Structure formats: C-alpha cells, structure tokens
Amino acid sequence: MHGTLSPLSSRKGDGARGGAFCPAIAAHGMLGEFGLMGAPGQPAGHTRHMHVTREHLVGISGDLTALTAPEARDLLVRRQISATELAHAVLGQIERTESQVRSFITVTADEALAQARAADVALGGSDPGATPPLTGIPVALKDLFCTTGVQTTAGSRILEGFIPPYDATVVARLRAAGAVFVGKANMDEFAMGSSTENSGYHPTHNPWDVSRVPGGSSGGSAAAVSAGQAILSLGTDTGGSIRQPASLCSVTGLKPTYGRVSRYGVVAFASSLDQVGPFSIGVEGSAMVLQAIAGADPMDATTAPFAVPDYRSTIRDGVKGLRIGVPAEYFTAGMEPDVERLVREAIQTLTSLGATVHPVSLPYSEHGLATYYIIAPAEASSNLSRYNGIKYGLAALDEVDMTRAMDATRQRGFGNEPKRRIMLGTYALSSGYYDAYYRKAQQVRTLIKADFDNAFASVDVIAAPVSPTVAFKMGARIDDPLAMYLSDVCTIPVNVAGLPGISVPCGFDHQGLPVGLQLIGKAFDEATLFRAAFAYEEATSFHRQRPPLAEQAGSEGSVNQAAMGAGKAGGPQRAPHA
Amino acid sequence: MTGTHHAGTSPATDYEVVIGLEVHAQVVTESKMFCGCSSRYSGAPPNTLVCPVCLGMPGSLPVMNRTAVEATIITALALNCEIPEFSKFDRKNYNYPDLMKGYQISQFDLPFSQAGWLEFDDPANPGQMRRAGITRVHLEEDTATLKHVRDSSGETYSLMDVNRAGVPLMEIVGDPDLRTADEAGSYLRAVRQILRYLGVSTANMDEGAFRCDANVSLRPWGQAEYGAKVEVKNMNSFRSVVRAIEFEIVRQRDLLDAGGRIVQETRGWVDDRAITVTQRSKEAAHDYRYFPEPDLPPIITPEAEVERLRSLLPELPDAKRQRFADAYRMTSDIADTLTQTRALAEYFEQTVNLSGNARAAANWITRDVLRILGATGAEIDQILLTPAHLADLIKLLDTGTISGRTAPEVLEEAVSTGSMPREIVQQRGLGQVSDTDALTTAVADAIASNPKAVADYRAGKATAMGFLVGAVMKATRGKGNPGLVNELLKQQLDG
Known part of the structure; x- marks a missing residue:
C-alpha cells in the first residue's frame, strides 16, 4: 500500500486547520452530483481506516491543488474526489494566481474539463484501480510539446498560431495514461535561457517571490506545479532546464538519461542534449510520469531499446549502503554560502539514513559550460533553420520576394537569445572553424563523460548543487548572457554526459528562497535516483512546503469552490493576459 | 586518381580536359528516406504524400529507411567500392524554400562507401574499355519541388509540392578521370545500366530520377594541379550533358587562349540556347556547415553484412557481356546488345533454354524483338511475345514445320495476339509442305x-x-x- 503520508504539520499555513472540515463536507456533497459517492461496496467512510482519506489530505484547507500525484490517484481511485472536481480546483488556482505567476502561454480549460469528465466515466467503472495510472490528474505541458489542435509556440513569436496536427510521443503517452492537460506552460524561447524571461510572450514569476525568476527554460512548468496550477508538469532539460527551475521553485524535477524518453514532437533546441522530464510535488509523482513516458519510440531513433523498470516498486527501498559521490569541483567559488550549506546538510541527511559518502573528482566538468555553448548553439543553429514562414507560424507576408520573406520572418520572429545562439552556432560550424570549435567540443564532451564513468565505477549516485544561487531578481541577468549561462554550471555537465539527474527541494536560504539538491545517476539508472530522492524527502519535509501565494489562493479557492459548487467553477479558456 | 596517364582526346590541343561527374539517382523504395510516406510520388496530386517528418514540422524526427541504405551499399559494391564499418549521416545546412528543414540529411566525411571504380566503353576506341574512379556512393534525401508560375494577370508566384521531399537519393561521385564529353556520356550510360541492373533506381533522366552535374576544368598538358573547376548543372538529358560539357570545354579554352582566367563557379546549362551561364560564384558559394546528424545514430555495417549484401549482387553488365560472348559464341556487338538491360538478357537466356538454339534466339531478338520494342515503346516484359513464344517459333523452324518465309507472319501474329506460334500455324494452315x-x-x-x-x-x-x-x-x-x-x-x- 502506498500512501505513507508526510506529516501535514510540516506545511506552511497550517493555521487554517481549525475550521477546515466544512469545505471538505461541502465537497463531499458535490461529489454526490457526480454519482461517485456511495457506490456499492465503496462507502466513503468505509476505507477511512485503511487508506488516507480526503479529510486527511485536503480536509485542513480543502485544497485539492496541494495534492501530490500519488495522493490524487489514491483519492480518485477510491472516488473520494472526482477528476472534474480536481480539474476545477487547478483551473480555479490558475484563475487566482496566474496574474501574479504567469506560468502559461495557453490555458486549455475546456479541453481539461472534457478530459476530466472522460476520466470520471472511466473511474466510475467497475474497477477504478484498473484505469491508467494518471487518469484524471491535471498536467501542464511546456509549450514545446506538440499537441494536436492546441497552439504550440516553443515560447517564440515565430511559431505564434502554429497548431500541430500531431501529438508529441510523450503527449500521446500521457494522454493514454489518462492525464488531463490544463495548458501549455511558458518557457524561454526555444528553451534558450535560465529564467523564462526570454519568452516571446511574457516572463513567468517565481511563486515564492514574484519579483524573482522561476528559473528556466521550463520556468512555466515548474512555477505551475509550485503554485498548484497543475499537479504535474512536463518540461525539457537541455542544460538544466528542468532541474534549475525545480530547484528555484522548490519542486521535484527529473532530467532522464538521454535516450530514455522520446523527443518526437518536442520542438528541438539541441538534439544531442534535449531530454523530456517531469515536475512534481514529491518524488513519486515524477516516477509516475516517467513510467508513463519512458521507453523506446519507433519515431525517435535515439531512444534506447532498454526495458523500463517499475520505478515505484523500488522507490521505498531506502539508501542503506548507497554510495554517494561528492565532487569537489561542483562546490565552486561563485556559490552562495546558503546553497552550499543546505546541499551539504542534505548529503549529511542521506548519510544519516545509511548512505556512505565518497569524494569523487570530475575535473573536466569545468569545461562543461564552454563545451555546451559550442554544441548546443551549433545544433540549434541548424534546428531553427526550418522556421522561415513558408510552412507554418509567423510569415512576413508583406515581403514579395521569396528569399526576403524568409529572412524577414526570421528577423521579426526570433528574439535576441535565439538570434545570439544561431550566430554562435553558425560561427562554430563554419568552414575553417569547425575543427577548432565543434570538433574540439565533441572531444571534450567525451572526456567529461569519461570522468563520470570513472566516478561511477565506485559510487552509485553523485550529489551536487543544482544552481549556485537561489532565484535571482527578474532583470538581474537579462543583459548579461554570461551571468545567465552560469546558472547552469552544475547541471550542464550532466546533459553533456547524457546522464540522469534529479533536483529535490533541500531547504530555504536566509531569505526563505528554495534550494535544490541534485542527484546524478548512472545512465538509465533513474530508479536509484528516485529511491535516493524519495528516502531524502521522506526524512525531510521541504517538498511539502508551499509558496504562501499558492497556499493562500488554494484555501480561497477551496472556500469559493465549496460555496459555488464544482460545476460552475470553470477556469478561463486562456489566461487573461496570454 | 589524376588521370594524367590517359591519352585524352582533348579538343583543346594545349590543354588537358578534366571532367568528374556527380550523379544523383532516386532509390526505388516503398517509403521515403526518413518517414513512412510513399516515395512513389509520380502522378500523385501535390502535397498528398506528406507527414510531419517530411514537411519538417517542429519536433519531427527522421528514422532511417533500411532498404535505401542496403540499396546504396549494393550499388557501391557493384561500383567496386570499399564499405567502411562505421558511417553516419550529417546535416548539410542551407536555406531554400524547397528544403523543408533548412538542412538536408546527407553524408559528409563518413559515407557508406568510398574508393571504387567503374569501367565503361571507350568512345575513342570501340571495343576497348576505360576505367574511372568512383570517389564515393552516399545517401541523402530529395527536396520538394518548386514551380514558378505567372498567372493570366501577369502576377508571378511559386508553388511548392512536398511529395518529393524526403525521397531517398543516392549520390555517386566520380573521380575527375574523364577527359572528353563523349567519355562522360559513356560513363553515364554505364552508371545508368548498373543502377538498372541492380534495380535500385529507374534511372530515368526525364522523370528526374537520374540527374547529373559535371565538374569541368582545363589545365595545361603536364601540369599536376587542376585548373579552376566549373560545376555545370541543369542538364536534363544525356545529350544535354554531353553538349554542356562540350560547350564548357570550348568556353574555357577560348577564355584561356584569350589570356583570360577561369573562375571557380557554378554554371547552368540553358538547353534552348545551348550555352552555360553563371549561377553562383565561388564567393557566393554556400558554406554548408556540415555536422553529424544528432537525430540518427551512426550506422555500423559489419563485414558479414557487407558479404550478405555482396551475395545479393546480380551478374553485372560487363560480366554478362563477357559470358554471353564466350558461352554463346557471339560477337561482342551482339553480346552488348543482348545485355543492354538485365531483362533483355534474361529474355534471351530463357529463350535459349526453351529452344536450345542460342544463335536463332540472338538473331530473332536483336533483329525482330528489338524492332518491335522500338516501334511500340514497350519494355521487354510488357510485350505479349514471351520467351516461350519465341522458343516455340524457333522450334517450328528447326523442325521444318514452317519455313523461314512463313516465320515473320507467325511472329507478327504472336506479337499482336499472344497466341503460341504452334497454334497460329495450325489455325491458319501455315505448316510447311514436306510431302x-x-x-x-x-x-x-x-x-x-x-x-x-x-x-x-x-x-x-x-x-x-x-x-x-x-x-x-x-x-x-x-x-x-x-x-x-x-x-x-x-x-x-x-x-
């Protein structure tokens, strides 16, 4: 049985405990409307002693947006809540928080409610436990996953209006797993950035402090989960774009091994580095998502043919005897003292749980950033060539000449960061420079990877910081690309080596801003990362702390929802500012 | 190979002509190079054989067509190439509206094959063969087709058909070993014949399934380094290839004789004016910024796989011609004629097997069957007269059942009706009187x-x-x- 629960007392905002039972009762009343209560053999109170109940989980504030994915699954399967109710809760949370956070480029409320109703039909069948594992669980998708019939922009104006006629493989797999898609999350344009300020639409704000960035490039996906606007989300990580925003927003974020998850239908940034991964509150949600999306795809020749293990079956196995490597090189000079302290404390916590710590050396990681900023722009300069207005998206229709129209489309459609990287990459690949840049970068890449192979000969996971700093102020680095690039100094080598890495919340600095612990695994050994990360979060409570903004909006929402009745609480089709 | 040992027959007495051909041949496959769309685009309505992959939609990824890879390696083996164990695809980056992704997936430094050779008829010495080096045979994808239109109101615009985009395209790069336009023509015929023998390409130039660019340069006799190279494009027939090269040789020679300098450039053949014109100078030449295609893993071709593919090679034209001449005691001309296509050679051998009379079979085929094909434009496997029919006719003659005078009439009847000669003779009472x-x-x-x-x-x-x-x-x-x-x-x- 799952459902061992972290102590609720560790949450912020527990002061609402006193009057909390009423909304829960009201919500029960609403459930009756969906015909999900009192099904034969499933009386609401009956399982109270065996399972975590709605009252335990959401009774305090009545806030469904605070649920983790496994909790939501548990309640959905036991018909303690309905998928429609859960969809209304997150859509309501979007309505209440989006003006401050701005996680989304597109909110798909109608589609979400339609999917939720379908999920309720499935869950209302004779065996709700046999429904696909994400049935009825709200998921936000970074806006570079192609979604049939829903605009997909990759955060760029050049793809404005592009409505794919196909689903990315990961979207199709989540759909098959029963997920409810609440919207397309904001991102740095073409995933180029570490703050989501490079979005061609609007910046996203960190739910912990809206004057600060959420990290990037998957900032919208991280902020959405952090703010309770979705239970789960999907992002991509090319140089840290899942782990860094996860760290800055205090959620769990996993970058799987290159080749573990299909890239088909994922707007490409740097093809040899891009990888799709989940965000969640709590490690188990990420395991559920990876379970659904991982595995070989005939549409992506770079996916590995290896079988996908059952991640949740080993997630509770603990870390006794686990050998953790700690690379001195990753505790760099520019690191904020609080970050270093919290990461070292986290490693200490793991040893207190039975893991052993071993110093390892990754000397070539120092060159990770330089290597990355040759390879990634080189691939990007080629990947972004297709956006010329001929086939989809923005088109400079005022230009008569074919070539001029293509050039004008690119001039107008791309923001500064894609333009910068197209130039960098074009230069690096140019005749006469290829050997000095691209070829050399590939050689260094081999050395960086060899470092990790060497280290993993004697350890099972490597622990490191995610980001050298906590979330920085919006605008602080936007005019200083190098400072921005340094945000990813601890995450980039992992992409360069093609390895899996996870970020788990490991505390808050003196300003109350979140810090993440990075665990790096052997290739295709995500199971060990989940196991270590889960053991860590079980021993701590950081992942259960919510940004005050989310907490407040969530409790307002549960009161409102209770008063209005779930059926009337539909969210907006689009965020008002999208 | 520099080819300096060849006694070229350059029309420019003071210069040696150096020619190398690049042949593009569409590979016959069911589906396109990197997606499941049909590659049989001929006659299909525009933009009906397309999908996110060949349209270059965001997020789409290529998946390799194994049949096309095998066809390329088989072709390379037929052209006596080495097949490296490790090869890969690369991206060739350039921008043009007909290029869906802004890059073409091709092969740069590690193609499927290298260092082969091809023998072709020496046009200057009938009956003799010449040999030219084959630099490499590699695989890439075709582009979309653009049609530039002017409507009745005088407005001009371009139409694009993406059906052809992603069709597998084999490139056969020849060494600069050719010395005359006629050699180029002969070489090209030999390449086409081999492709057709292998069945890997229709190699029909008029359908665009077979294209040829020519690199032409001149250098003073005895000079080791090549002169500035001019790439000539846009030839759409064998004849125009020969004519374009002839024109280019004269143009370059005249320019050099007048004290001018050849600039490295790309020139286009203008067929109706029979001239080449500048298309692109060296300065404006593309820097294709090749780099390994990250969406496709490298291709490993173990020795055993190479041998398996080699075992699939049919008897090639040269070998077949030699065998025919020896086994059937025929002149090299007749052998040449009978081995023009694999189908014709097979037709001949089946007729021999059924009739037991090689000489008669050769005579009937080179004389009458080819005449019929020429008159109808049909392929050998499309006519009603099968080897069985022809063998039957030969046996009727050999047994004295009909006379040589009657035979043509019987043949015509068989060709037009598909009836067996024996039946025709019976029905029409054409049996020879030997009473x-x-x-x-x-x-x-x-x-x-x-x-x-x-x-x-x-x-x-x-x-x-x-x-x-x-x-x-x-x-x-x-x-x-x-x-x-x-x-x-x-x-x-x-x-």
Missing part, C-alpha cells in the same frame, strides 16, 4: 510452265534455279519446304 508427292506435282507444273527458265538452267545460269524455286513456293503459297523443293527440282531437271 514429296504433293511437291512433285508443283515442281512438274513449274517446269512445264517456265520453259525459258528451264532452258536458262540447262544453259548454266544459276539464277534460273532460284526463279523456279520461287515459282514452286508461289504455287504452294510459301509453305513448300525450300530444301525439298530444291532437291525435287534438281532431280526432275537433271534426271
């Missing part, structure tokens, strides 16, 4: 009614015998066995 009694009467009649011829014969005029035979044949409506008629005439006249 001595029946012929004796006809011979006696001929002697009686042609006294002048009889007199001439007796006077020693040899032609008179022919006249009398003709008279008998006329009387028997051509069915008389000519040998028997001759014999009976002699008996009666000399008797």
Whole structure:
C-alpha cells in the first residue's frame, strides 16, 4: 500500500486547520452530483481506516491543488474526489494566481474539463484501480510539446498560431495514461535561457517571490506545479532546464538519461542534449510520469531499446549502503554560502539514513559550460533553420520576394537569445572553424563523460548543487548572457554526459528562497535516483512546503469552490493576459 | 586518381580536359528516406504524400529507411567500392524554400562507401574499355519541388509540392578521370545500366530520377594541379550533358587562349540556347556547415553484412557481356546488345533454354524483338511475345514445320495476339509442305510452265534455279519446304 503520508504539520499555513472540515463536507456533497459517492461496496467512510482519506489530505484547507500525484490517484481511485472536481480546483488556482505567476502561454480549460469528465466515466467503472495510472490528474505541458489542435509556440513569436496536427510521443503517452492537460506552460524561447524571461510572450514569476525568476527554460512548468496550477508538469532539460527551475521553485524535477524518453514532437533546441522530464510535488509523482513516458519510440531513433523498470516498486527501498559521490569541483567559488550549506546538510541527511559518502573528482566538468555553448548553439543553429514562414507560424507576408520573406520572418520572429545562439552556432560550424570549435567540443564532451564513468565505477549516485544561487531578481541577468549561462554550471555537465539527474527541494536560504539538491545517476539508472530522492524527502519535509501565494489562493479557492459548487467553477479558456 | 596517364582526346590541343561527374539517382523504395510516406510520388496530386517528418514540422524526427541504405551499399559494391564499418549521416545546412528543414540529411566525411571504380566503353576506341574512379556512393534525401508560375494577370508566384521531399537519393561521385564529353556520356550510360541492373533506381533522366552535374576544368598538358573547376548543372538529358560539357570545354579554352582566367563557379546549362551561364560564384558559394546528424545514430555495417549484401549482387553488365560472348559464341556487338538491360538478357537466356538454339534466339531478338520494342515503346516484359513464344517459333523452324518465309507472319501474329506460334500455324494452315508427292506435282507444273527458265538452267545460269524455286513456293503459297523443293527440282531437271 502506498500512501505513507508526510506529516501535514510540516506545511506552511497550517493555521487554517481549525475550521477546515466544512469545505471538505461541502465537497463531499458535490461529489454526490457526480454519482461517485456511495457506490456499492465503496462507502466513503468505509476505507477511512485503511487508506488516507480526503479529510486527511485536503480536509485542513480543502485544497485539492496541494495534492501530490500519488495522493490524487489514491483519492480518485477510491472516488473520494472526482477528476472534474480536481480539474476545477487547478483551473480555479490558475484563475487566482496566474496574474501574479504567469506560468502559461495557453490555458486549455475546456479541453481539461472534457478530459476530466472522460476520466470520471472511466473511474466510475467497475474497477477504478484498473484505469491508467494518471487518469484524471491535471498536467501542464511546456509549450514545446506538440499537441494536436492546441497552439504550440516553443515560447517564440515565430511559431505564434502554429497548431500541430500531431501529438508529441510523450503527449500521446500521457494522454493514454489518462492525464488531463490544463495548458501549455511558458518557457524561454526555444528553451534558450535560465529564467523564462526570454519568452516571446511574457516572463513567468517565481511563486515564492514574484519579483524573482522561476528559473528556466521550463520556468512555466515548474512555477505551475509550485503554485498548484497543475499537479504535474512536463518540461525539457537541455542544460538544466528542468532541474534549475525545480530547484528555484522548490519542486521535484527529473532530467532522464538521454535516450530514455522520446523527443518526437518536442520542438528541438539541441538534439544531442534535449531530454523530456517531469515536475512534481514529491518524488513519486515524477516516477509516475516517467513510467508513463519512458521507453523506446519507433519515431525517435535515439531512444534506447532498454526495458523500463517499475520505478515505484523500488522507490521505498531506502539508501542503506548507497554510495554517494561528492565532487569537489561542483562546490565552486561563485556559490552562495546558503546553497552550499543546505546541499551539504542534505548529503549529511542521506548519510544519516545509511548512505556512505565518497569524494569523487570530475575535473573536466569545468569545461562543461564552454563545451555546451559550442554544441548546443551549433545544433540549434541548424534546428531553427526550418522556421522561415513558408510552412507554418509567423510569415512576413508583406515581403514579395521569396528569399526576403524568409529572412524577414526570421528577423521579426526570433528574439535576441535565439538570434545570439544561431550566430554562435553558425560561427562554430563554419568552414575553417569547425575543427577548432565543434570538433574540439565533441572531444571534450567525451572526456567529461569519461570522468563520470570513472566516478561511477565506485559510487552509485553523485550529489551536487543544482544552481549556485537561489532565484535571482527578474532583470538581474537579462543583459548579461554570461551571468545567465552560469546558472547552469552544475547541471550542464550532466546533459553533456547524457546522464540522469534529479533536483529535490533541500531547504530555504536566509531569505526563505528554495534550494535544490541534485542527484546524478548512472545512465538509465533513474530508479536509484528516485529511491535516493524519495528516502531524502521522506526524512525531510521541504517538498511539502508551499509558496504562501499558492497556499493562500488554494484555501480561497477551496472556500469559493465549496460555496459555488464544482460545476460552475470553470477556469478561463486562456489566461487573461496570454 | 589524376588521370594524367590517359591519352585524352582533348579538343583543346594545349590543354588537358578534366571532367568528374556527380550523379544523383532516386532509390526505388516503398517509403521515403526518413518517414513512412510513399516515395512513389509520380502522378500523385501535390502535397498528398506528406507527414510531419517530411514537411519538417517542429519536433519531427527522421528514422532511417533500411532498404535505401542496403540499396546504396549494393550499388557501391557493384561500383567496386570499399564499405567502411562505421558511417553516419550529417546535416548539410542551407536555406531554400524547397528544403523543408533548412538542412538536408546527407553524408559528409563518413559515407557508406568510398574508393571504387567503374569501367565503361571507350568512345575513342570501340571495343576497348576505360576505367574511372568512383570517389564515393552516399545517401541523402530529395527536396520538394518548386514551380514558378505567372498567372493570366501577369502576377508571378511559386508553388511548392512536398511529395518529393524526403525521397531517398543516392549520390555517386566520380573521380575527375574523364577527359572528353563523349567519355562522360559513356560513363553515364554505364552508371545508368548498373543502377538498372541492380534495380535500385529507374534511372530515368526525364522523370528526374537520374540527374547529373559535371565538374569541368582545363589545365595545361603536364601540369599536376587542376585548373579552376566549373560545376555545370541543369542538364536534363544525356545529350544535354554531353553538349554542356562540350560547350564548357570550348568556353574555357577560348577564355584561356584569350589570356583570360577561369573562375571557380557554378554554371547552368540553358538547353534552348545551348550555352552555360553563371549561377553562383565561388564567393557566393554556400558554406554548408556540415555536422553529424544528432537525430540518427551512426550506422555500423559489419563485414558479414557487407558479404550478405555482396551475395545479393546480380551478374553485372560487363560480366554478362563477357559470358554471353564466350558461352554463346557471339560477337561482342551482339553480346552488348543482348545485355543492354538485365531483362533483355534474361529474355534471351530463357529463350535459349526453351529452344536450345542460342544463335536463332540472338538473331530473332536483336533483329525482330528489338524492332518491335522500338516501334511500340514497350519494355521487354510488357510485350505479349514471351520467351516461350519465341522458343516455340524457333522450334517450328528447326523442325521444318514452317519455313523461314512463313516465320515473320507467325511472329507478327504472336506479337499482336499472344497466341503460341504452334497454334497460329495450325489455325491458319501455315505448316510447311514436306510431302514429296504433293511437291512433285508443283515442281512438274513449274517446269512445264517456265520453259525459258528451264532452258536458262540447262544453259548454266544459276539464277534460273532460284526463279523456279520461287515459282514452286508461289504455287504452294510459301509453305513448300525450300530444301525439298530444291532437291525435287534438281532431280526432275537433271534426271
């Protein structure tokens, strides 16, 4: 049985405990409307002693947006809540928080409610436990996953209006797993950035402090989960774009091994580095998502043919005897003292749980950033060539000449960061420079990877910081690309080596801003990362702390929802500012 | 290979002409190079054989067509190439509206094959062969097609058809070993013949399934380094390839003779004006910024796989021609004709097997069957006259059932109806009269009614015998066995 629960007392905002039972009762009343209560053999109170109940989980504030994915699954399967109710809760949370956070480029409320109703039909069948594992669980998708019939922009104006006629493989797999898609999350344009300020639409704000960035490039996906606007989300990580925003927003974020998850239908940034991964509150949600999306795809020749293990079956196995490597090189000079302290404390916590710590050396990681900023722009300069207005998206229709129209489309459609990287990459690949840049970068890449192979000969996971700093102020680095690039100094080598890495919340600095612990695994050994990360979060409570903004909006929402009745609480089709 | 040892027949006396050809051939496959769309785009309505992959939609990824890879390696083996164990695809980056992704997936430094050679007929020395090096055979994808239109109001615009985008395209790069335009033509025919023998490409130039660019340069005799190279494009027939090269040789020679300098550039052949014109100078040349295609893993071709593919190679034109000449004791001309296509050679050998008469089979095919093909424009496997029909006809002749005079009539009938010659002869009563009694009467009649011829014969005029035979044949409506008629005439006249 799952459902061992972290102590609720560790949450912020527990002061609402006193009057909390009423909304829960009201919500029960609403459930009756969906015909999900009192099904034969499933009386609401009956399982109270065996399972975590709605009252335990959401009774305090009545806030469904605070649920983790496994909790939501548990309640959905036991018909303690309905998928429609859960969809209304997150859509309501979007309505209440989006003006401050701005996680989304597109909110798909109608589609979400339609999917939720379908999920309720499935869950209302004779065996709700046999429904696909994400049935009825709200998921936000970074806006570079192609979604049939829903605009997909990759955060760029050049793809404005592009409505794919196909689903990315990961979207199709989540759909098959029963997920409810609440919207397309904001991102740095073409995933180029570490703050989501490079979005061609609007910046996203960190739910912990809206004057600060959420990290990037998957900032919208991280902020959405952090703010309770979705239970789960999907992002991509090319140089840290899942782990860094996860760290800055205090959620769990996993970058799987290159080749573990299909890239088909994922707007490409740097093809040899891009990888799709989940965000969640709590490690188990990420395991559920990876379970659904991982595995070989005939549409992506770079996916590995290896079988996908059952991640949740080993997630509770603990870390006794686990050998953790700690690379001195990753505790760099520019690191904020609080970050270093919290990461070292986290490693200490793991040893207190039975893991052993071993110093390892990754000397070539120092060159990770330089290597990355040759390879990634080189691939990007080629990947972004297709956006010329001929086939989809923005088109400079005022230009008569074919070539001029293509050039004008690119001039107008791309923001500064894609333009910068197209130039960098074009230069690096140019005749006469290829050997000095691209070829050399590939050689260094081999050395960086060899470092990790060497280290993993004697350890099972490597622990490191995610980001050298906590979330920085919006605008602080936007005019200083190098400072921005340094945000990813601890995450980039992992992409360069093609390895899996996870970020788990490991505390808050003196300003109350979140810090993440990075665990790096052997290739295709995500199971060990989940196991270590889960053991860590079980021993701590950081992942259960919510940004005050989310907490407040969530409790307002549960009161409102209770008063209005779930059926009337539909969210907006689009965020008002999208 | 520099080719300096070849005694070229350069029309420019002071210069050696250096020519290398790049041939693009569409590979015959069910589906496109990197997606599941049909590659049989001929005749399909525009933009109907497309998907996110060949349209270059965001997020789409290529998946390799194994059949196309095998076809490329088989072709390379037929062209005596080495097949490296490790090869990969690369991206060739350039921007043009017909290029869906802004790059073409091609092969740069590690192609499927390298360092081969090809023998072709030496146009200067009939019956002799020349050899040219093959630099490499690699695989890439075709582009979309653009149509530039001017409508009735005078407005111009371009239409794009993406059906062709992603069709597998093999590139056969030749070493600069050719020395005349005619050699280029001969080389090109040899390449086409091999592609068709292998069945890897229709190699039809008029359909765009077979394209040729020519690199032409001149250098003073004895000079080791090459002169500035001009790449000539836009030739859409074998004839235009030869003409374009001829033009380019003269243009460059005249320019050099006048003290000018050849600039490295790309020139286009303008067929109706029979000239080449500048398309792109070296300065404006693309930097394709090749780099390994990250969406496709490298391709490992183990030695065992190379040998498996080698075992699939059919007998190639040269070997077949040699074998025909030896085994069937035919002239090299006849052998050449019979091995023009693999289908024709097979037609011949089947006819031989069924009839047991190689000489007759060769005669009928080179004379009559090819005439029929030429007249109808049909392919050998499309006509009603099968090897079985032809063998039947040959056997009717060999057994004396019909005469050589009747045979053409039977053949025409078989060609047009598909009936077996044996049946035609029966139905139409065309069987040869070999009955001595029946012929004796006809011979006696001929002697009686042609006294002048009889007199001439007796006077020693040899032609008179022919006249009398003709008279008998006329009387028997051509069915008389000519040998028997001759014999009976002699008996009666000399008797």
